[in-house]
Amino acid sequence: MGTCSACGRTPDQLRPLEGSVTTMRGAFLHAPGDVRLEVRDDPTIVEPTDASIRLAATCICGSDLWPYRGIEPVEAPAPMGHEYVGIVEEVGSAVSTLKPGQFVVGSFFASDNTCEICRSGYQSSCIHREAMGAIGTQAELARVPLADGTLVATPDRPPADLIPSLLAASDVLGTGWFGAVAAKAGPGKTVAVVGDGAVGLLAVVAARHLGAERIIVMSRHEPRQRLALEFGATDVVEERGDDGAARVKDLTNGLGAHSVIEAVGTQESMMQAIRSTRPGGHVGYVGVLHDVELPGEEMFFSHVHLHGGPAPVRRFLPQLVDLIWNREINPGKVFDLALPLEEVAEGYRAMDERRAIKSLLWP
Numbered sequence: 001m002g003t004c005s006a007c008g009r010t011p012d013q014l015r016p017l018e019g020s021v022t023t024m025r026g027a028f029l030h031a032p033g034d035v036r037l038e039v040r041d042d043p044t045i046v047e048p049t050d051a052s053i054r055l056a057a058t059c060i061c062g063s064d065l066w067p068y069r070g071i072e073p074v075e076a077p078a079p080m081g082h083e084y085v086g087i088v089e090e091v092g093s094a095v096s097t098l099k100p101g102q103f104v105v106g107s108f109f110a111s112d113n114t115c116e117i118c119r120s121g122y123q124s125s126c127i128h129r130e131a132m133g134a135i136g137t138q139a140e141l142a143r144v145p146l147a148d149g150t151l152v153a154t155p156d157r158p159p160a161d162l163i164p165s166l167l168a169a170s171d172v173l174g175t176g177w178f179g180a181v182a183a184k185a186g187p188g189k190t191v192a193v194v195g196d197g198a199v200g201l202l203a204v205v206a207a208r209h210l211g212a213e214r215i216i217v218m219s220r221h222e223p224r225q226r227l228a229l230e231f232g233a234t235d236v237v238e239e240r241g242d243d244g245a246a247r248v249k250d251l252t253n254g255l256g257a258h259s260v261i262e263a264v265g266t267q268e269s270m271m272q273a274i275r276s277t278r279p280g281g282h283v284g285y286v287g288v289l290h291d292v293e294l295p296g297e298e299m300f301f302s303h304v305h306l307h308g309g310p311a312p313v314r315r316f317l318p319q320l321v322d323l324i325w326n327r328e329i330n331p332g333k334v335f336d337l338a339l340p341l342e343e344v345a346e347g348y349r350a351m352d353e354r355r356a357i358k359s360l361l362w363p
Contacts, residue, residue: 079136
């Protein structure tokens with residue numbers, strides 16, 4: 001099995017031992033820039049549909065930086081984290097598809113996966129959904145509501161080197177995948193990706209897997225450009241805003257891309273995405289939007305389709321787990337910093353200062 005490329009640990013070191021956690025700890029945001037690891041109450045089975053898991057790995061999301069930077073208000077101290085993989089410790093009496101000891105991957109919204117909305121493929125809008133961010137998974141243990149509908153078990157306990165990729169499936173891979181699907185990426189199409197964070201980079205993986213002929217990534221950062229090219233991008237555009245949109249049109253005979261994935265969430269990035277899209281093309285927007293206003297008249301005459309929102313990661317999880325398990329994709333490469341949970345504050349600083357694309361945390 002070897003060692004994990006992200007941190008050099010052996011499989012035995014990566015797999016938590018039964019009973020190894022004696023004091024439950026988790027990350028809390030106390031104020032902008034102030035993240036602390038503190039003692040928390042151990043999770044318990046509250047509803048018969050719950051499960052509790054011991055985290056094998058967790059991480060920091062780009063969306064966690066909004067409250068960290070003070071842009072998004074939170075009631076402090078707020079538990080942090082919504083991405084997670086781990087081993088089932090206990091299940092409620094109504095849980096029928098999971099059992100203790102299984103390795104599982106979940107998504108950032110718990111969902112029953114049975115309601116009419118879930119069955120249509122939008123589990124992140126489940127009528128019974130619960131936000132995992134309110135529970136906080138940058139921790140050693142976590143309660144997962146609606147466990148049967150939320151968690152996907154792997155075929156067996158994974159080798160160490162697959163754990164980062166399975167963790168990526170919990171959010172950023174699934175979100176990038178939804179962005180590519182919403183943008184109608186597919187064979188013969190040119191895809192542009194606005195945003196070179198983990199979601200944007202993994203949208204490149206998704207677009208390539210979906211058969212895109214050409215993938216243009218918008219990035220000014222050389223390490224991220226290299227990773228995008230490794231994932232399957234064919235072109236790099238460094239310009240931003242209207243200049244970036246003009247450059248995409250230069251590369252597409254003045255027409256624009258068929259499919260554009262917006263993975264940032266600002267006014268500039270959204271308009272860059274729309275203006276990079278040809279008439280009749282599609283924008284898949286998955287960046288968490290902040291203060292974005294769309295010009296109605298321009299939208300009316302653009303003939304650009306918009307579709308996006310919180311990614312229904314659960315829709316894609318079985319397929320993504322299978323692709324990772326069979327080593328067809330390696331999304332774990334987006335983790336360029338691995339730290340023990342005790343150093344969660346440094347993980348936030350590194351991402352905030354763009355010293356890291358994405359910080360992985362080992363409980």
